[in-house]
Amino acid sequence: MGERRQKVLVLYLANSALDSPVVAWAQYDGAGERRHMSGDSDEPPYATGVGALTDGWRLFQASQLLPHARGEEHDLAYLKYEFFFERWVETP
């Protein structure tokens, strides 16, 4: 029996709901089957966060909703709605 390796999927959604559209994404493959990298796909792997759930990914972290600091209400920085998923696979 082989060892288990983790695959990670990060989805950035259009709002805090898991069934909202994917606007950005990243993947990391602990099994080494594929080297994902910046700019390697122009279409997201799933249309929404729920799409990842129904395909077997397990959600393990979601970004918090934070209040807006006074005086900085209009400032924008990082993508807000970040969801981390994982999937474990057996290596040969």
Next chain:
Amino acid sequence: MNNTPPLLSDQQMASFVARGFLRLDAVVPDAINQQFLQEAGQVAQPAPGRKLRHAYAGLLAASGIPEVAPGTPLAEAYPRESAVWRLLALPVVQGAIRSLVGEDPVFDHHFLHVTFPPAYHEAGGSENVSQHTHQDSTVDARRAFDVQIMYYPHAVTRPMGGTRFVPGTHLRKVSEVAIGRYQNIRGQQHMVCEAGTLLFLHHGLWHGGGVNLSDRTRTMFKIRIQPSGSQRRGWDTTERAAPEPQRPIFFVKTAQKPDTVAAILTTPEPWFEQDTSRLEYVNRIKLWRYLADDPAFDADYWMTRLENETGAR
């Protein structure tokens, strides 16, 4: 005789404010492109065990492109009749620079970006991967902005990687490659272009070098320039239409004109989150107010609504 170079239009400036880039395809004549490639120099062929950084260091040391101190007036940065001097003297380039950063810009830095094909990585033992997406320099809270001129002296095909950039990201205040985790973003673009293409970027635009899967090196030359004075109304404002009334939103009975400043500033990008898209419009309007020297400007009532404190007085 009119010596004014062709300045950008209201629509081009509004598009730059909204999307953070201006693309000018094949505007540099081939004679300048060839001269530039000759002056830039050739990278040594791949050799077993030779690290890429050594090939790069050798290229920069032997290059005919000068080392230039930051703060140098752009007009004095390059030797007369050198390829970059000739490029910067092109009327279309002069017009874009004057429109975006104003008169007498200052040189910040430049760099010769060479992206290597697989043979170099195999010989040097490095991994051939794309560059992480990043915002140049560091967290920059200014309303004023620098411009990065990306020059593509030879044709760039999709397998060669090309600069990847994400329209509309320039007004976000992030810390350089802290955004490296965002591997792919809806609406990202990859530069595929003819020789002599220029891409003018707002300094805040998120970008990164693509992985080169072709069989030749890819060269791009970047020059960052700063304003030395006012950036206000540097573009062609001679035919500005009278201010338009605020457009109705949501409940609209007829199609609206797509090329007004208001329409351009309120056009979303595919990656926009649903709520923060409205804050993007707010920040675009603030930048337009600054550049147009028009503190009362608004688009679709976004700022007027937020600034209405009459009931609190």
